[in-house]
Amino acid sequence: MDLLYTPAQRAFRAEARAWLEAHVPAAPLRSFDTREGFEQHRAWERSLHAGGYAMVPWPVAYGGRGADLLEWLIFEEEYYRAGAPKRVNQNGIFLLGPTIMEFGTPAQKARFLPKIASSEEVWAQGWSEPNAGSDMAAIQAHAQRDGDCYVLRGQKTWASRGAFADWLFGMFRTDPASERHKGLSFLLVPLDAPGVTVRPVAQLGGETGFAEVFFDDARVPVENRLAGEGDGWRVAMATAGFERGLMLRSPARFQKTAQQLVALYREHAMRVGEALRDDVVRCWMDAEAYALETYRTVSRLLAGGKIGFEASLNKIFWSELDVRMHETALRILGPHADLRPAPDATAPAASPVGAAHARPDWLDGYLFSLSGPIYAGTNEIQRNLIAERILGLPRSV
Amino acid sequence: MRFAFRDDQLLLQSTVRDFLRKACPPAVVRRLWTDETGHDPALWAQLAELGVLGAVVPEAHGGLGLDERDLVLLLEETGRAALPLPVVATAAVAVPLLGELAETGAAGARLAGHWLPRIAAGDAIVAVGHPEDPFVTDAPVADLLLLAHGDELHAVERTAALRWVRHPANDPGRRLYTVAWQPRAETAVAAGAVAQRLLEAAFERGALACAAQLLGATEQMLDLAVAYAGQREQFGRPIGSFQAVQHPLADAKVQLEYARPVVYKAAWSVAARAASRGVDVSHAKLAAGAAGDFTARRALQVHGAIGYTWEQDLHLWMRRAWSLALDWGTAPRHLARVSAFVLADGAPIGPGHSFEGAG
Numbered sequence: 133m134d135l136l137y138t139p140a141q142r143a144f145r146a147e148a149r150a151w152l153e154a155h156v157p158a159a160p161l162r163s164f165d166t167r168e169g170f171e172q173h174r175a176w177e178r179s180l181h182a183g184g185y186a187m188v189p190w191p192v193a194y195g196g197r198g199a200d201l202l203e204w205l206i207f208e209e210e211y212y213r214a215g216a217p218k219r220v221n222q223n224g225i226f227l228l229g230p231t232i233m234e235f236g237t238p239a240q241k242a243r244f245l246p247k248i249a250s251s252e253e254v255w256a257q258g259w260s261e262p263n264a265g266s267d268m269a270a271i272q273a274h275a276q277r278d279g280d281c282y283v284l285r286g287q288k289t290w291a292s293r294g295a296f297a298d299w300l301f302g303m304f305r306t307d308p309a310s311e312r313h314k315g316l317s318f319l320l321v322p323l324d325a326p327g328v329t330v331r332p333v334a335q336l337g338g339e340t341g342f343a344e345v346f347f348d349d350a351r352v353p354v355e356n357r358l359a360g361e362g363d364g365w366r367v368a369m370a371t372a373g374f375e376r377g378l379m380l381r382s383p384a385r386f387q388k389t390a391q392q393l394v395a396l397y398r399e400h401a402m403r404v405g406e407a408l409r410d411d412v413v414r415c416w417m418d419a420e421a422y423a424l425e426t427y428r429t430v431s432r433l434l435a436g437g438k439i440g441f442e443a444s445l446n447k448i449f450w451s452e453l454d455v456r457m458h459e460t461a462l463r464i465l466g467p468h469a470d471l472r473p474a475p476d477a478t479a480p481a482a483s484p485v486g487a488a489h490a491r492p493d494w495l496d497g498y499l500f501s502l503s504g505p506i507y508a509g510t511n512e513i514q515r516n517l518i519a520e521r522i523l524g525l526p527r528s529v
Numbered sequence: 530m531r532f533a534f535r536d537d538q539l540l541l542q543s544t545v546r547d548f549l550r551k552a553c554p555p556a557v558v559r560r561l562w563t564d565e566t567g568h569d570p571a572l573w574a575q576l577a578e579l580g581v582l583g584a585v586v587p588e589a590h591g592g593l594g595l596d597e598r599d600l601v602l603l604l605e606e607t608g609r610a611a612l613p614l615p616v617v618a619t620a621a622v623a624v625p626l627l628g629e630l631a632e633t634g635a636a637g638a639r640l641a642g643h644w645l646p647r648i649a650a651g652d653a654i655v656a657v658g659h660p661e662d663p664f665v666t667d668a669p670v671a672d673l674l675l676l677a678h679g680d681e682l683h684a685v686e687r688t689a690a691l692r693w694v695r696h697p698a699n700d701p702g703r704r705l706y707t708v709a710w711q712p713r714a715e716t717a718v719a720a721g722a723v724a725q726r727l728l729e730a731a732f733e734r735g736a737l738a739c740a741a742q743l744l745g746a747t748e749q750m751l752d753l754a755v756a757y758a759g760q761r762e763q764f765g766r767p768i769g770s771f772q773a774v775q776h777p778l779a780d781a782k783v784q785l786e787y788a789r790p791v792v793y794k795a796a797w798s799v800a801a802r803a804a805s806r807g808v809d810v811s812h813a814k815l816a817a818g819a820a821g822d823f824t825a826r827r828a829l830q831v832h833g834a835i836g837y838t839w840e841q842d843l844h845l846w847m848r849r850a851w852s853l854a855l856d857w858g859t860a861p862r863h864l865a866r867v868s869a870f871v872l873a874d875g876a877p878i879g880p881g882h883s884f885e886g887a888g
Contacts, residue, residue: 133598134531135797135884141530145881202530209881384880391879394871413868416878417791417812423883424532424790431533445783512772518782519775523755526770 152214164220165339170296173220177251195249212384224248224255235359256294258302269312275304284347294343295332316364320356376447383423390419441521444514451504458498542602549610555842562701577651590645601796608742613702615667621738623655668706682724683716700848735857743817754828781824788816805886811863821850
């Protein structure tokens with residue numbers, strides 16, 4: 133066990149910090165769940181890509197930097213430290229990208245990965261359907277083979293980033309006679325294909341963070357299938373592991389929120405008194421614990437290990453921590469907790485909480501945090517997985 | 530940067546685990562509960578032979594020459610076994626304390642040279658009387674007592690002049706005593722700032738050792754609850770197939786697995802004498818203590834009424850977890866230290882700072 137960074141790692145941190153300080157937009161971007169904000173974020177991704185920081189741990193050939201996962205953790209720390217924008221293509225860079233690396237053909241890697249890294253193509257997820265939520269094996273949307281194409285019929289829902297994205301990945305039933313986990317295939321679908329209709333859905337926060345997507349005889353070439361026909365479930369489980377586990381929820385995000393929570397408490401300590409102090413400190417400790425566990429996981433992966441069902445432990449921990457941090461912040465804000473940001477987010481808000489752009493929007497963050505225990509497999513599903521796959525308890529009926 | 534144990538460290542851990550499973554089953558713990566001295570010389574000798582007692586004793590003094598990064602895994606196993614012997618005070622606290630005393634001068638070096646080989650050989654038990662703790666655990670069986678007195682540290686050999694009073698504890702494996710003794714000039718081994726520094730280091734090591742034992746005890750309670758839930762049937766099926774039983778145990782697993790890296794990091798910090806070690810140790814004790822308490826409650830609930838009996842073994846670890854949470858600094862004591870760090874002006878917190886105190 134050696135918990136010191138190497139000189140090369142320190143140098144990389146300094147380099148990333150300098151680049152980010154020089155390039156992170158001074159003014160906040162609009163939310164990427166608005167059309168304008170979406171394109172602003174895509175422009176930021178282009179800038180990251182040009183700087184060589186879009187996909188730190190990816191091979192250079194696919195638009196990455198060829199760094200290892202430790203350097204990726206360091207980069208993430210610097211990224212959140214710098215207050216850089218959210219990653220609009222997170223579905224592509226953190227979920228689909230690693231999935232294509234594992235299951236894609238050389239041609240698929242060459243076709244898709246560079247455009248994911250540059251965010252020339254931004255991705256939406258297509259898992260859930262109206263009748264397939266937690267019970268994902270109940271998927272009905274099907275893809276009928278017709279020569280060199282699949283013909284897609286059916287509906288996906290809660291497609292994150294679906295409102296403005298270019299492509300969607302998801303599972304479709306390619307064997308009409310199949311049931312449950314069998315007969316599903318993982319397909320990559322252009323959202324501008326004829327027969328695809330996207331209907332944005334406003335979320336709890338008011339913006340269209342996800343969409344319903346309808347398929348009416350949309351044709352998708354067979355080469356857009358990842359892995360074998362009928363292998364969809366296996367591929368999707370790997371993707372879900374990336375989502376629950378390491379990549380999407382890098383610890384720096386929660387450490388940053390914890391740091392901001394501490395600052396908020398210090399600012400309001402005179403008014404709120406001691407009552408919330410322990411809650412604030414516990415949030416900080418848990419964010420640290422999450423970071424430490426991630427370093428352990430990365431050390432294990434660098435030694436040849438794989439992400440397994442323990443991703444379910446991660447998912448519960450970070451999602452509940454995120455809710456708790458935002459709840460605590462709202463309790464500190466007291467009566468001001470109910471205030472929405474000023475309509476023009478770049479203008480100083482008329483609230484004593486201060487200029488909206490200089491501080492986190494705790495209310496919006498709270499609403500977003502509430503989605504954490506739901507998406508990427510509800511925390512109830514994660515607890516089932518932990519109970520059965522990690523603890524070895526009998527299957528629930 | 531590599532946050533992982535080496536294979537040889539894990540091998541030593543599993544050797545100790547296998548040994549304790551056979552040598553310290555619940556029947557042995559219960560026998561020691563009612564034993565007059567609470568001590569088991571044969572088991573103690575075997576622990577010495579395995580290297581547990583001399584793990585951090587330098588090789589020159591007959592030990593393994595390891596440090597806290599290794600010891601943490603062995604202590605985890607003693608927690609898993611609910612081993613009611615004074616391993617924390619002797620092997621985790623007194624050994625490094627004697628080592629540090631050796632660096633303070635010729636008298637300290639003589640003291641360390643005398644006792645360290647005996648500890649490693651299993652021929653000596655050391656009790657520690659620390660200002661943070663009103664009790665001196667296992668005082669009557671100790672051959673040497675390292676006792677704080679004002680701003681002095683004394684090394685007192687067992688003599689007829691020592692008198693102690695036992696205070697029965699909730700965990701019968703925990704032997705709490707207050708000790709009456711006369712400090713004399715010739716027993717003083719450190720004073721002033723030196724004694725202060727040594728006692729602070731002892732506090733970190735004691736708290737770290739408790740946190741490590743808590744990890745083992747917590748995992749054991751979870752294992753017991755999982756095993757029971759898989760075998761106990763109600764409504765025609767194992768109760769472990771009910772989500773109402775599964776989910777609290779899944780939550781306990783989450784708490785345990787997020788306490789673990791905190792304890793391991795603290796072990797590294799103590800071994801490396803990192804600037805962050807005080808906060809790291811306090812965080813470790815809090816996280817492991819919370820996981821232990823949470824798991825004890827869930828494991829008891831899963832067992833139901835049978836778990837509420839004296840006969841069922843679950844409470845061996847519940848009592849251990851509760852007492853470990855009190856030893857070497859209670860939760861409020863440790864939380865105050867973390868608070869002081871986190872809420873200070875210019876505290877080095879936020880992304881990128883996790884290992885800063887190490888550098």
